[in-house]
Amino acid sequence: MTDPVLSLKGISKWYGPLQVLKNVSLDVYPGEVVALLGENGAGKSTLSGIIAGSRTPSEGSMTWLGQPYAPATPREAIDKGVVLIHQELQLLPQLSIAENVFIGRWPMKNGVVDRAQMVRRAQEQLARLNLHIPATRKVAGLSTANQQLIEIAKALALNAKLLILDEPTAALGGAETEALFEQVRKLRSEGVGIIYISHRMEEIKKITDRIVVLRDGERVQEFADSATPVRTIVESMVGRSLDRLFPTLPVPTDRPILQVSGLSSPANSFRDVTFDVKGGEILGIAGLVGAGRTELVRAISGADPISAGSIRLEGEELRLRDPTDAIAKGIVMVPEDRKDQGLVVGHRIGENIIYANLDKLGGRWITPRVKRSFAEIAVAKFGVKGRAEQYASDLSGGNQQKVVIAKWLMRDPKVVVLDEPTRGIDVGARAGIYDIIVNLAKRGVAVIVVSSDLEEVLGVSNRILVLAQGKQAGILNRDEANDVSVMELATI
Structure with missing residues (x-):
């Protein structure tokens, strides 16, 4: 196997007296999709933030393409090729789709923003996701699903070497999800490393190569095969036997x-x-x-x-x-x-x-x-x-x-x-x-x-x-x- 594109060693994080990550190590290789699973509060978002430069670890070290890696800001991480697509939307509603896709890195021509190029390139990224909306349209008023696809289009436009997808399909329907999966597979074939965070087990089995489980801030399990039974994965996440997910429903009244x-x-x-x-x-x-x-x-x-x-x-x-x-x-x-x-x-x-x-x-x-x-x-x-x-x-x-x-x-x-x-x-x-x-x-x-x-x-x-x-x-x-x-x- 080739060397990892990203390697984490002994990452810990405290917020005051509260320790949210405990000695977590993780390698991500080029051209693989690693599922990062765990209950809410397990430390997934904190770990993603450390990788993407929005948080700093209290202990531990990281390497990127074999070199020391410690981004102080998300911009430093993006410049290296690390892109995080957040679960919560971070678009500016009064700007156009194209402006949101290229915000902070406008294509320039003769010292001014090349709007024609910006709109054309944004439209290309939307088309990759089967989103047929004019890139000149404002984000305000778009559905949550379409805004999520625009967030993904922003990341695709960055030509990332490592992509972190945090609940990317939470607001998407079946057709939009399949379009995203098609892009994930294409990026994987191009050698991009991907960390995929989701609570939808059917997605994990469909799109990921291996599974890493966090619980209470610690790495507790790795499954080398994404075909591992869902029950086994979930029980490692929650640390207990999973008897049933849906309660018995009561009988409604006639009124x-x-x-x-x-x-x-x-x-x-x-x-x-x-x-x-x-x-x-x-x-x-x-x-x-x-x-x-x-x-x-x-x-x-x-x-x-x-x-x-x-x-x-x-x-x-x-x-x-x-x-x-x-x-x-x-x-x-x-x-x-x-x-x-x-x-x-x-x-x-x-x-x-x-x-x-x-x-x-x-x-x-x-x-x-x-x-x-x-x-x-x-x-x-x-x-x-x-x-x-x-x-x-x-x-x-x-x-x-x-x-x-x-x-x-x-x-x-x-x-x-x-x-x-x-x-x-x-x-x-x-x-x-x-x-x-x-x-x-x-x-x-x-x-x-x-x-x-x-x-x-x-x-x-x-x-x-x-x-x-x-x-x-x-x-x-x-x-x-x-x-x-x-x-x-x-x-x-």
């Missing part, structure tokens, strides 16, 4: 809580959708990217307008002008982008929980003791691994998601909508969120779950509404729903 009839969007993103959700029922919503799933649940939650149809809650027709109206009536939504839409990441956990519940805590004046007590109850009730006074930005993705869920569930809502509730979350944290969802149903709450993960929507739903190109393709009962029947409807 509809939410009734949606002939609902349509002014932008035509969904049309003439009709369904109900009973008390104690979990309704899954499935469909390909662009099918109108998120737009539909945003309308139900008051975030987007409707052009036709009605929404009834316990028989009362609602006139929702904004999310405040929906929240007041008892409809809450956990959005797909927890950092941009669900949290104030620079504020404390307790503050985030309080913001959604000010009216429940007495209105204008709330004592510190009442705020602290309320937040601590929410943190304990929903299994957030953190303290109320911690900043949300310090939490893993799974625990940030639990904070978003906790702040809304403390309102005792009648309808809970969860859009991609486990996006970018590890298997262990997923199981905890599934338990929360099922416990809501057991209390008689009507629950709607939107998910791009077909296994998830099949495992957690009593019934599944399938959308195809904005149209309602059908509703499947649990006993008739499987991956084939759902995809047949989704591709009508």
Whole structure:
């Protein structure tokens, strides 16, 4: 085997008294895809940041192409050929796609930015990912899936020698994922080393050559064959036997809580959708990217307008002008982008929980003791691994998601909508969120779950509404729903 393109020896990292990485060693060779797996908080993002120059190790050393390597900034890493595609989107919405792809390294001609060349080269990278959008278009308003592909296009334009992909398919559908995999295989054949971080086990088996597992900041296992049984891999990640992922679902009542009839969007993103959700029922919503799933649940939650149809809650027709109206009536939504839409990441956990519940805590004046007590109850009730006074930005993705869920569930809502509730979350944290969802149903709450993960929507739903190109393709009962029947409807 050739020499590694990147070699890590004894990497450790402390944040004050907290040690998040413990003596981690890792080699990555040219032309191989190494899966880096572990639960949220296992140290994957910290290790990736050290490799990519956004963090510095407390101990240990690295070599790049056989030479000492210690990037002080991401720019130094990029100049060497190391590119990290973050799980969280880092685009500037008011700039064009082309400007985002080449930001900080504009193609120049006669001392000015060569915009024609910039747009042409950006369009080439988009085409590699089968993304047919003008590179001159602003990023603002694009779907999360398309923004994720633009992040990937940025990395492709850098001609990286080592590419770190952190949950690159979390917001992508099947076709977009396959286009990404095609590029990963092409880069591998060109000798690029790739570190691939994902919680989707089917991807790991399909695209990676070997698997390295972190747990609690330590390297605990390596699997030389990506065909290793999923159960074996997951149990090494969580450090315990994995009995089951999806809880047993309760039997819904016969009483509809939410009734949606002939609902349509002014932008035509969904049309003439009709369904109900009973008390104690979990309704899954499935469909390909662009099918109108998120737009539909945003309308139900008051975030987007409707052009036709009605929404009834316990028989009362609602006139929702904004999310405040929906929240007041008892409809809450956990959005797909927890950092941009669900949290104030620079504020404390307790503050985030309080913001959604000010009216429940007495209105204008709330004592510190009442705020602290309320937040601590929410943190304990929903299994957030953190303290109320911690900043949300310090939490893993799974625990940030639990904070978003906790702040809304403390309102005792009648309808809970969860859009991609486990996006970018590890298997262990997923199981905890599934338990929360099922416990809501057991209390008689009507629950709607939107998910791009077909296994998830099949495992957690009593019934599944399938959308195809904005149209309602059908509703499947649990006993008739499987991956084939759902995809047949989704591709009508």
